[in-house]
Amino acid sequence: xxxxxxxxxNGLSQGSIYALIAVGYTMIYGIIQLINFAHGDVIMVGAYxxxxxxxxxxxxxxxxxxxxxxxxxxxxxxxxxxxRRVRPVSRLAALTSAIGVSLFLEYTMMYFLxxxxxxxxxGFFPERTYSLLGVTINNKDLLVLGTTLxxxxxxxxIIYRTRTGKAMRAVSFDGQAAQLMGVNVNSTVAIxxxxxxxxxxxxxxxYGIYFNTVQPLMGLMPGLKAFIAAVLGGIGSVPGxxxxxxxxxxxxxxxxxxxxxxxxxxxxxIILILVLLIRPTGLLGKGAQEKV
Amino acid sequence: MGRVxxxxxxxxVNVHYGAIWALKGINLTxxxxxxxxxxxxxxxxxxxxxxxxSGIIKTSSGKISYQGEDISxxxxxxxxxxGIAQVPEGRRIFANLTVMENLELGAYIRKDAKGIKQDxxxxxxxxxxxxxxxxxxxxxxxxxxxxxxxIGRALxxxxxxxxxxxxxxxxxxxxxxxxxxIIQEINQDGTTILLVEQNARMALQIAHRAYVLETGRIVxxxxxxxxxxxxxxxxxxxxx
Ligand SMILES: Nc1ncnc2c1ncn2[C@@H]1O[C@H](COP(=O)(O)OP(=O)(O)OP(=O)(O)O)[C@@H](O)[C@H]1O
Ligand SMILES: [Mg+2]
Numbered sequence: 001x002x003x004x005x006x007x008x009x010n011g012l013s014q015g016s017i018y019a020l021i022a023v024g025y026t027m028i029y030g031i032i033q034l035i036n037f038a039h040g041d042v043i044m045v046g047a048y049x050x051x052x053x054x055x056x057x058x059x060x061x062x063x064x065x066x067x068x069x070x071x072x073x074x075x076x077x078x079x080x081x082x083x084r085r086v087r088p089v090s091r092l093a094a095l096t097s098a099i100g101v102s103l104f105l106e107y108t109m110m111y112f113l114x115x116x117x118x119x120x121x122x123g124f125f126p127e128r129t130y131s132l133l134g135v136t137i138n139n140k141d142l143l144v145l146g147t148t149l150x151x152x153x154x155x156x157x158i159i160y161r162t163r164t165g166k167a168m169r170a171v172s173f174d175g176q177a178a179q180l181m182g183v184n185v186n187s188t189v190a191i192x193x194x195x196x197x198x199x200x201x202x203x204x205x206x207y208g209i210y211f212n213t214v215q216p217l218m219g220l221m222p223g224l225k226a227f228i229a230a231v232l233g234g235i236g237s238v239p240g241x242x243x244x245x246x247x248x249x250x251x252x253x254x255x256x257x258x259x260x261x262x263x264x265x266x267x268x269x270i271i272l273i274l275v276l277l278i279r280p281t282g283l284l285g286k287g288a289q290e291k292v
Numbered sequence: 293m294g295r296v297x298x299x300x301x302x303x304x305v306n307v308h309y310g311a312i313w314a315l316k317g318i319n320l321t322x323x324x325x326x327x328x329x330x331x332x333x334x335x336x337x338x339x340x341x342x343x344x345x346s347g348i349i350k351t352s353s354g355k356i357s358y359q360g361e362d363i364s365x366x367x368x369x370x371x372x373x374x375g376i377a378q379v380p381e382g383r384r385i386f387a388n389l390t391v392m393e394n395l396e397l398g399a400y401i402r403k404d405a406k407g408i409k410q411d412x413x414x415x416x417x418x419x420x421x422x423x424x425x426x427x428x429x430x431x432x433x434x435x436x437x438x439x440x441x442x443i444g445r446a447l448x449x450x451x452x453x454x455x456x457x458x459x460x461x462x463x464x465x466x467x468x469x470x471x472x473x474i475i476q477e478i479n480q481d482g483t484t485i486l487l488v489e490q491n492a493r494m495a496l497q498i499a500h501r502a503y504v505l506e507t508g509r510i511v512x513x514x515x516x517x518x519x520x521x522x523x524x525x526x527x528x529x530x531x532x
Contacts, residue, residue: 166393166396169386169388169393174384176384177386178386179348179368179369180348181445182400182401183369184367185369
């Protein structure tokens, strides 16, 4: 029983990180129907920027803020330089461009910073553990859960309660009709990249702390898993991406915890295939409804 | 209506969709306060004309001027700010948003909270059915209600010129009448109207002037009364 609780807690933390990444995937897909393959690498850049801040002696929250802002701007630049012009040509062209951006980010980082594993400095986030009902609670879990919760609440607020959020939802539903309301589609797309990439940066920092590694290819696996989470939840749906992330994290953790750690990664893909077979629109994807 | 006081003026406007030449040198004028109707068969280029005016598609040549200013290169979202609203063909409401949110998006370009609130009340008074369904997801509205929402949403931009693309499409005869009388009311309240219609009979009843479009060219123009009596129009659009 405590084992189960322990696995669920680990899964929840892991899943929160997936969820943060998945919302970016899904928002960007929702608005321009592009699988932004570079999204995973934005996570990595975020982790490095935060590492730089940490080495300069900044604390967690300032480092988080700097990483989010840097990646938000990076996201806007990526969209402007690599996607805006190719998007109207074809989806395949945009997808190819996205893969190019992904490789560019990975190997630029490798060139300048080397491929070594790095970790956050010891004093950056001192680990503590608590015990509750036999379950070991690490303060890393609390950090991940707390940060995710705050960010998700802010995101929900932006999407559902602000004028900008309304414009984002309108553009994702029908860009031309949104233009007829005076919405500037290009800047709305840019804002979406801004927000999605900021979330990815936060995920990068949390991932780096949680697994104690920062390296140029660190975004690949979580990026892929978060993509699966987004499809699982119904690509284009923000609540779906969150649900998909949490479910995927929990499932992986349960599989790993009960002796299947070798199959952990395979499970994600098996789930993806099953969901696509049974419910191609994902758990919360209702086709046109509730897209963002 | 003299050319001098024209609110909207299209001069030799050409539009291409790739290899398709959709508008072949359109000349058209809408005077302030008028209801001008644009009629024509399927594929004649009526919607294309409205899309070009709204800046949704770019003209390949020619000039579109609005209140004396050339707007043919102006981006669509800026054109709305200048006071041109469009109720597009097929309504194009945001089916994933609520009725309220759709109307709020109409006011997206505006900052005058008080005026927005007033206009919202005005729209809801004009369309009481929308008031009853204010919190409902717009995709669940009936076709007629969606058309009302599309018109209401355009009114929320507080337009000087309203472009309507087949507002009667798919509506029951009684509702068509209601929509047309609402268009007349909107016009009487001071909004200039450019109305695209398949329902030529109704359109010519409320319009001051009209143009007939055939495969990308204007083939007839005149006062609505004249056109309603014109043999060619009767034969082609009024059923004999
Ligand atoms: N997006 C597009 N791509 C290519 N061709 C188009 C496109 N939109 C319209 N056309 C073509 O341009 C011509 C004019 O179309 P338009 O939609 O303006 O006609 P319409 O008069 O509004 O017709 P309807 O009464 O059926 O709505 C048609 O031949 C149509 O096939
Ligand atoms: Mg049309």
